[in-house]
Structure formats: structure tokens, C-alpha cells
Amino acid sequence: MPTNLVKRALAALAVVGLSVLGTSPAMAAWTLNLREGVTELSREIYGLHMLILWVCVVIAVAVFSVMIYSIATFRKSKGAVPADFDHNTKAEVIWTVIPVMILVGMAIPAAKTLVKIEDTRNSDLTIKVTGYQWKWQYEYVDEGVSYFSTLASTSNEARQLDSGADVHAVDNYLLEVDNPLVVPVGKKVRVLVTAADVIHNWWVPDFGLKKDAIPGYINELWFKAEKVGTYRGQCAELCGRDHGFMPVVVNVVEQAAYDAWLAEQKAARQAAVAPAAQTASQPAAGTAPNAYETTTVLVANAE
């Protein structure tokens, strides 16, 4: 009886599996795998991921085959008579030693990549990212440019309970911000990550890395984006009610465009500071992303 059930279950699974695979090119949303990303690190990480995945698949096929063979062959209903052995030293040594060798083989490339990831030296520019409940602050450390980045209002309206909005009609639902981070292509960007209230986590999947933003700590990560484009990620550490609503958006642009953007930010900042000096603390809303006052985050440097 169970055999029939097994066969039927397998058939059903196969149908589901095939239909999923069959439709996947047409429907990009049925994503199955990690993305390669656009940095050297993200590609190396992707390579490691695929390597360990295939190692697991090969071991799984071997082990599951033996299990399935045993289940199919050594059945009492087929008249199987139990053998009397209960150990086999040679087999036990083999299946202890082989996994150790596989693990050593895995550890070497993993360690190499890890060393590369942690090497934040010789960066071209440094950006400080501060997590707040529930937004990001970006600070171009050597440029005096700083602004907040929050969920785009279109997404924010649509995500309210019973908003009635069709979220499929919202562009980049929950993955759009008012003021994205802007960085130049092909430059090593060092990101200092910290937080002002609770722990957050700054993550752009296409750059391969995430890092906790912890009040009192300044963590580091780096990326060198190789392709111009817009890259989207999210806060990856539970940070309270609106944890799901503080996306990370990074615009990677040509150096010239970056320079122009930076100059514009500085100019807008000058313009904002002048009237602000007259009308005390009133922020000049609506002028530019950086119209916010730069907030100095009080963090004890625990590094």
C-alpha cells in the first residue's frame, strides 16, 4: 500500500516540479537561486554557493539512493530476511574520513574569500551608513554630504493595512526610496555601518554582503560595483514595527555623473544652510535630499 502512495506522491511532485520549471523563464518571479551580483566579491560568493550546493547535491544523491534502494529492496513483504551484522569498522572509518576531506576542500576557498571580504584597505571613498527606526542615513564622510533615505511614498501609502491599493501596480513595491545612495562605478567603496537606536542590517544582495548596524559599533564592509545600475536591498535585522519597510537603494553611476551629483548636493547644501542660519532651526524642506540637518550620531567607537 505505501508503495502505491509513494508512486502517486512522486508523480504529483514531478508534475508540480515540471510545471514550475516550465513556466520559470516566462515568469521571472519564480526565482530559485542566489544572484551572481555585480561585484567581484558577490561573484566569488556565488561561486562558493554553487560549489557547496553541488557538493550537497552529489552527497544527497548518493545517500538518498542507498536509502531508497534499501526501502525498495529489503522489505519484509518481499520476503527479505534480516542480516545479523551491527557494525563494520572499515565502512565507519571511510564515512568519517571522506566527509573530513570534503570539508577541508570546502574550507580552503571559503577562507580565501573571507580574507578578501575583510580587507577594506585602499578604498576610493568612504560612506557612513546609520540605521534608524526606520530609515537610513547616508554620510559621505570626506564630502560633508549627508541625507536620509526612507521608503518611497507610493510604497508607503500602498503598504498601509487595508489600503486597497494594488501593490502590483506600484513600481518596485517596498524596494523604492526617496533618496537613494549614489556611488561611482568601478570604485572601491568602503561602507561604515552603525545605528542610532536598535540593531539594523544593511544589505544589498547584488553586492554580496550584509553587515549589522549596531549602536556603539562601527562595522565595515566594501564593494566595487562593476556595472552601472540601480541595486535594491532591505534591512535584514529585525528592528521593530517597520522593519520590513526600510529598503536600501543604491544607484551606481559613471564617475562623471557621480561628480556632478555630488557637486549638486554640495551646492544645495550651501543653499540650505544659508537660510537656515537666518530662520534658526527650520529645515528648508523640499529643496534637495540633503536639506536635512546633518545629524551627528553619538556612537561610542567600540572598535
Place this chain on the structure above:
Amino acid sequence: MSATQTQGHVAAHDHHDDHGPAKGIMRWLTTTNHKDIGTMYLVFSLIMFLTGGAMALVIRAELFMPGMQLVDPQFFNTMTTVHALIMVFGAVMPATVGLGNWMIPLQIGAPDMALPRMNNFSFWLLVAAFSLLILSLFMPGGGPAAGWTLYPPLVLQTGDAFPLAIFAIHLAGASSIMGAINIIVTIMNLRAPGMTLLKMPLFVWTWLITAYLLIAVMPVFAGAVTMLLTDHFFHTTFFSAAGGGDPVLYQHIFWFFGHPEVYIMILPAFGIVSEIIPTFSRKKLFGYDAMVYATASIAFLSFIVWAHHMFTVGMPLAGEMFFMLSTMLIAVPTGVKVFNWTATMWKGSLTFEPPMLFALAFLFLFTIGGFSGLMMAIAPVDFQYHDTYFIVAHFHYVLVPGAVFAIMAAVYYWMPKWTGHMYDMKLANIHFWMSAIFVNVLFFPQHFLGLAGMPRRIPDYSTQFADWNMVSSIGAFGFGLSQLLFVYIIWKCAKGGARATDHVWEGAYNHGLEWTVPSPAPYHTFDEAPVVK
């Protein structure tokens, strides 16, 4: 396994004079009988399993489609937090304690647990603990919503629920420590003559090691949450950088508890599967000694791998390297276990009663969870996996078709011994197939979601994640409804059914002391110790 054969005499008959159970509710309030207490633990765990499961269904219902349809994000966070606390401390752990209570004395030929009054106390403490936790849901500011890991500073923003949740954890921890002491003392002192340590059934072995883990780490967790309490109410700054403290310190302490905690949930499951597979293969367990040593190795390693839960906190390179390598090592003893179970079936004579079906599903699906665990041991890749649905898929694979399936296997294996009745095999088969299929529909797509970039613990998601979330939610409701069948099967079996023989299963004959006593097991067993050769 070195078989435990009794020397002829069957030990158990009802006491001739007194000592029957008290009548009515007082029986359950005052009982010191390991079987009664075991039953109460198991019933409690089932209630908690359904409660935590209902919370999971709230989560999956909200995640059925993108957009917020049902609950406030804060309540969503409460659901993820309390679902986890209930399932870990209220469902899985009490279930294994209940099984231990029932079966350890029967398996080692002891008349009862060594410390019966403490046994009663530790059960009722647990009821108090979860009453507090559930009450905390109704406090101003809502229930705890900072995740079951209770990371500061976020957890310090909890409203009036905070002290209730902390005290609930304290009580549950005290209950666990008492339970663990009881199990160790029982195993060390009350084994039948002739039952040397290396003749003990593997379920007893895995519980012995689990009990040591509990004693080692539960006080650590109690310390951590006490520091949270003083940070919140008495202006200490253990975990606040502004006062010279360190939020990451909490995570180190928590996971020093948390990783062994994972094995506290899975080691008894290993023991259960090591009992069931030999019975239904009609063959001795392959590599008994290796199984014991592998369990001990896993327990030891569990103390030196904790920071793999926190690869992204910004550890120094050397730390990341150490925790990556030590974590990868766990694959070796775990692999040994999987290979030994497979070798036990090799050239056996297999039948597929419900306990065996659940044990086999455990074997396949726990192994899948093991593979994803190995993948996330690789620190650089974990920078991508960390805090995504890939992690959610991983730990649900090891805990649901892992620990929970093993517990269900144990219930189907020993229930005839408890009730004296066979249960409805046909319904149990249906329960198995529904559970086994839906659990995969529920959790397998979550691997894809995680790899595609969906963070965990979010109440709403970008539309690219919509399709797999819908599949997962359908699986969740299918799995949840299947468990109502489980409740019905247990209820029906408790009420009646075909009489079970003493050894219940053909393959259980001569397979352990618990099969030498009548079914149902009398209120008092092994008044005279059996002799094990």
C-alpha cells in the same frame, strides 16, 4: 545496540494493595507518577503545538499575498516572536521531556523517576510559565515582538509584556533544569542490574547527554535575560553602548545558550529514530558505540560554534574563521549518524508502520536541513544567507520534519504501550502522507525565497516574492489542518481500539525493557528490578 534482554521474569503487575491513582483532578495536580507526569507533559506540548501553530498560520495568512491585509506589523512581529518561543520551549522541549518521563524508567527498568516530587513541580512550573507568556500578549503595548532571540536594544522597547515574558522564560528554564537533574539522577542511579551505560537504549543515551546540555546552558540564558531585566528596570547598561555596555555581548551569551539549545531539541529526536529504525528493520542498530560517541561529539561541538549565528555582527577575521571551521566539523558526527541509520536498514526486513514512516521522513528531510546547515556554515556565503528565508527554511527543516516528526514517530511507536490500544493505522497513514507532503510544500519554497533575497521577519514583501509565498502559505494551511487529524487519532486511541500486545510491534520483541511490561503499562512497573544480561 547491545540488546537488553530480561531474565525471564516480567516485572510489572499492578500493586496489590494501594498506590492506584487518586481520583479526579487531584490525581493530576498531586501526582508523582512518571507515567501521569509524562502524559501531562505530552498533552501540554500538544496544546502548545496547536497554539504555536495557530500563530504560524496568522503569519502565513498575512504573507499569502503582498500588501498588508490582516494584521498590524507590530502584531505580526509578536506572532513570529511568540510562535517561536511557544514552539521551542512549550512544544518541542516538553514533548521530549514527556517522552523521557514515560519511557526512560521503562527502558532502564526503574520503578519511577528518581525525584518524583520535583518531577511534579517542574511540570506545573511550565504551566505557570506559559500562562505568563500568553498573558503577556494582552498587556498594554502588545506582546513581546523583538524575536525569540530577544536582542537588545530592540527588546528593551517592549511594553508591559516585557517582565512577563522574562519571568516566563525564567520559570520555563527552572522547569527544564529540574527536569534535566531528574533525568540524570534517574539514569545514573536507577538502572536495572546488568544495564551498563553502553547497554542503554539510545533514547536514554541521547536524553542523558541532552540533560547535561540543559544544565550547562539554561542558567546562562537565565543570566542573559536577567541582565535584560535589570537594563530595563534598574538602569544597568550591560547591553547599552551608551553606558559602556555592549549589545553584541548579549548575542554571544544568547547563542552560547542558543546553539546547544538546538541540540537539546534534536538529540532526543536522534534517540527516537535510533529506536524505531531497528525495530521496523528487524535488525540491530548499526554502530551503537559510534552512535553514542557521535552524540557526545555533537554535544561537545555545540559549545564552540555559537557565533555562526552572528557572522554579520562584525567579528574579527580570526573569529569568523574559527566559527566557520568548527561549525563545518559538526557535519562529520551528524553524517555518521545518518550513515548508521541507513546501514541499519541495509539488509534488514523492513515494514512501514506509521512510526517507521515518520522516522524515514525524518531521515530524508532532516538530512536536507543538514545540507542547508552545512551551506550556511561557509561564512562568506552566509553573508548572503543570513537573516533571510533560507535560514527560516533551514531551521524549520531540522525542527519540523526533524524534531517534530521524530516526536510524532515516538507517539505512534509508544502510544499502544501507553493506552493499551492500537490506533487507527489507516488514519495514521493519511496523517503521515498529508504531513510529509505539506511540510515540503510549506518549507521547500522558502529556500528559494531566501536565495532570491527575501529577509526573514517581514510582514510584507516586494511583489517578486509573491509566487513562492503563496505556495508556502498553502502548504502551511495544509500542514496545520493535517495536525487536527493527529489530535483525533490520539483521542480515539485513548478511548479505545484493538488491544495491543505486550511487545506491540513484531520487531520490538526482545528489543528493550519497555516491551516486557503489559500494554497498557500498569500504574507501577518494575517494583522489582529486572535483570539485564
